Amino acid sequence: xxxxxxxxxxxxxxxxxxxxxxxxxxxxxxxxxxxxxxxxxxxxxxxxxxxxxxxxxxxxxxxxxxxxxxxxxxxxxxxxxxxxxxxxxxxxxxxxxxxxxxxxxxxxxxxxxxxx
Amino acid sequence: xxxxxxxxxxxxxxxxxxxxxxxxxxxxxxxxxxxxxxxxxxxxxxxxxxxxxxxxxxxxxxxxxxxxxxxxxxxxxxxxxxxxxxxxxxxxxxxxxxxxxxxxxxxxxxxxx
Numbered sequence: 001x002x003x004x005x006x007x008x009x010x011x012x013x014x015x016x017x018x019x020x021x022x023x024x025x026x027x028x029x030x031x032x033x034x035x036x037x038x039x040x041x042x043x044x045x046x047x048x049x050x051x052x053x054x055x056x057x058x059x060x061x062x063x064x065x066x067x068x069x070x071x072x073x074x075x076x077x078x079x080x081x082x083x084x085x086x087x088x089x090x091x092x093x094x095x096x097x098x099x100x101x102x103x104x105x106x107x108x109x110x111x112x113x114x115x116x
Numbered sequence: 117x118x119x120x121x122x123x124x125x126x127x128x129x130x131x132x133x134x135x136x137x138x139x140x141x142x143x144x145x146x147x148x149x150x151x152x153x154x155x156x157x158x159x160x161x162x163x164x165x166x167x168x169x170x171x172x173x174x175x176x177x178x179x180x181x182x183x184x185x186x187x188x189x190x191x192x193x194x195x196x197x198x199x200x201x202x203x204x205x206x207x208x209x210x211x212x213x214x215x216x217x218x219x220x221x222x223x224x225x226x227x228x229x
Contacts, residue, residue, distance in 0.1 A: 006159075034216070034217070043203075044160065044219040045219075046216060046218065091157070095160075107159035107161070108159050109158055110159045
């Protein structure tokens, strides 16, 4: 299957700082990427859908000014958690939809964010 | 709203077949059945998907009932590395707002030695 990478895999930051997470599709073009969040022992919750060259669509209850998403190219989307707080500590996972074929979604390995 | 229901957990012996059931009684005609799995602290991994015919690939087989209201994922020879949470998801196959993957709680498969 296609490969999606995330960077960093793990990040620890102080409360009030901003953290940027990158998501890349390595061997395919992705016009659409998705950002999920997963708290311990819970399922993945979709945060937003990111379309290349346009604004992201956020799910209900997700603050767009806090979770900034940029999808500037067909292979890269970034999620910036602004003014992070301890409650933002979570496992953030991106996925990318292969624009060809049957539009399958492939997931990155996730980023573990810990806010102190 | 959950569109699929799965048991919370199950286990099987290593080397035996693991049959993971899923109910999707409200599935629409244009919705596919997808299976993903998530090994602890990793991103979900695509396994297989189907519309109405049974499907098989190198990882698993997917059996969909004729009325499409339920399906079974079969791992023919489970190994310890197959221990994971398995998610059954119904989704419109093509692009559009309705083609998002919405994860439920999944079923935790534990493969015992």
